[in-house]
Amino acid sequence: MSAFAAVDVIRAKRDGHVLTDAQIDWVVDAYTKGVVADEQMSALAMAILLRGMTPAEIARWTAAMIASGERLDLSSVTRPTADKHSTGGVGDKITLPLTPLVAACGVAVPQLSGRGLGHTGGTLDKLESIAGWQARISNDQFKSQLQEIGAVICAAGEGLAPADRKLYALRDVTGTVEAIPLIASSIMSKKIAEGTGALVLDVKVGTGAFMKDLATAQELARTMVQLGKDSGVTTVALLTDMSTPLGLAIGNANEVAESVEVLSGGGPSDVVELTLALAREMLAAAGVDADPEKVLAGGQAMDTWRAMIRAQGGDPDAPLPTAAHTEELRATEDGVVTSIDAYGVGIAAWRLGAGRARKEDPVSFGAGVQLRVRPGDRVKAGDVLLELRADDEARIPAARADAIGAITVGAGQPTSSPLLLDRIA
Template sequence: MSTEQSSFAVVDLIRAKRDGTPLNDDQIRWLIRAYTDGAVAEEQMSALAMAIFFNGLTPAELATWTRAMIDTGERMDFSGLSRPTADKHSTGGVGDKITLPLAPLVAACGVAVPQLSGRGLGHTGGTLDKLEAIGGWRASLSNAELFAQLEDVGAVISAAGAGLAPADKKLYALRDVTGTVESIPLIASSIMSKKIAEGTGALVLDVKVGSGAFMKDEASARELASTMVELGRAAGVNTVALLTDMATPLGRSVGNALEVAESVEVLAGGGPADVVELTLALAREMLAAAGVAADPEHALASGAAMDVWRSMISAQGGDPDAALPRARETEQVRADRDGVVTGLDALGVGVAAWRLGAGRTRKEDPVQAGAGIEIHARPGDRVAAGDPVLTLHTDTPERFAPALADLSGAIAIGDAAPHPRPVVIDRIG
């Protein structure tokens, strides 16, 4: 916003959005800056967010809204690096540890990956929480450290600095407590303001669909993906999106240290088929978007990706050879009949893992590094009565009862194998 622009009466902007009237560029730029600076009261922004929740934003409003959020902070510039950059953003899911093997894999193929990540809240896990299960690893890096690591190692996974889109941090917290989170324009601007400010040249979006995802149905996920792709491209970032399945948890582990162990398995050439498939699919998209012709499957098989992983963890103070934390207590959930697993509800598993201590209710809550759920049987697997389907892990055994209650009805066993679900549903962009 230029200093010459006059201020506006916030109540006029609230009324306009309430009545479905678009805001102009000057109004939006002033509003976002004034709110970030504390000149617009929380209750006023709450009312405006609710009006947007019901009436949406036009494409022009959304583009300006996103730019205005970016302009409240710094923009990073990676043009001085010796290789192109690409990043991935997932809308969040259960067992979604893909960033961990993906960042070193893409770096091993010649593309720098500045992966600025967050912590988990509720049933979706946070990448930083997972990595903090590794002894000594630190999430917070200065910009100088981040640039140096990208040049030397090729990949960094770290916390986003406070200087990136500070308007988003403030608005996100407000939406969380005012029932206005589930607004596609506000979700899209929140994600894309941070990713555009981050300065990556290419961006691949992993938009989850299903019970364990933010978007439960394909139509909503498709709309969100298309909106974000358009915002990215309008800002000069080569952006594509994959719609991916989140009806069932990804892989065979949910929880911080458990997911790190599974990610290392993938980097060692093993790991669950769905995790490997999605990691490779996203890697191919990131490499293509960055304009680099390389075979990620070869980088995985050759051990090159594992080498980058070890360097990346070491560069941030972690010991890649350290034993991962294990929870003190375990309890198994067993099949109640012979048959084939026909369903394993991602939301039920995710909430149960959260109850066990793998997640948090408030941002300041601690997490248990060893808490979570091991999955022994996934949809399509045959089981006999009494076979273990899940193993629950926690340091605090009083958490087992509420977790088991969340899992009631989450496991379905039938006589016939279910129709296989694709990991990647569609590509947008």
């Protein structure tokens, strides 16, 4: 006999009750083992979305997710460890330059990353555009690479928080992605289970993010920071703007190329600014005194990038994939670029093949959008605003419609907000 009936747990949350520790432990374990069916967990996830959870419930739910699998032991790594997690956005390639930069400063970065779904890009998809690079590595290689190079970006192993892997896929198709208790427990169960000593969260806010308004993002950030602290992980959150795409490149190989520009001492100013801001937070959280700006300028971060890519079978010198078809979008009038909507550009890149609608869909590595302007730039009629890139030419017309609607050219001044909106620790 089961300790509980799934329908009783669903009813309890549906009616606004606080779930007991025993109920939470049972339902997460039973769902992982297939005793609780997908349709039952879907109903519970919707009840959680509508009714919420107390901090104690969220903490217990997160602990149950961690307990569903293994917990990595990084005690053999002699450097202090720190990781970063972003809630996702358009053009958000920050993990790529940030990981080798922080490693070059003396901190080991165990970066377990994921794939993109919908309009937000996935770090693993970007890196898989590099010839030979492998996302899946063994736990032994993970630890040895951390010790020797200081930087790993890879897929989470099958044994790490398996309850989250099942629930994540279910939330995406049942309209429950936005439930803050489920977002927080999903992110933090994986990050705590990976064994890092410090964690910096980049919580995105704006049209191109899951969190559209600052208040909701602050609630999510506070929830995750507390979960980390309760588990003994030094945790800090930065809230950053995602109304405008990050950088100029959107799409897998496009974003790798821009990341390499940053590691070479160039790249768009916003990408550099956020990379350095997060690096400083990671170093402080790990207790390491280093100047990431000097390390970036000195080329050590590029050396670490190349070593990290080679260690996972990639060729850092191989040419990146390029799209078979391109089309330029031009300004129809003189004026100032007053806004570039991150969501519209993200959807355009997705339509071009840079993202996926279902988790099993392939992505086109060369597809995406290359912006040629930023908000505040003055343009004349006929100037190129952006370039659409696709391997399948039939994808371009639908993407063109989204891209046209995303860029506003007018006579006024651009609406601007700072890149860094808040810090929660």
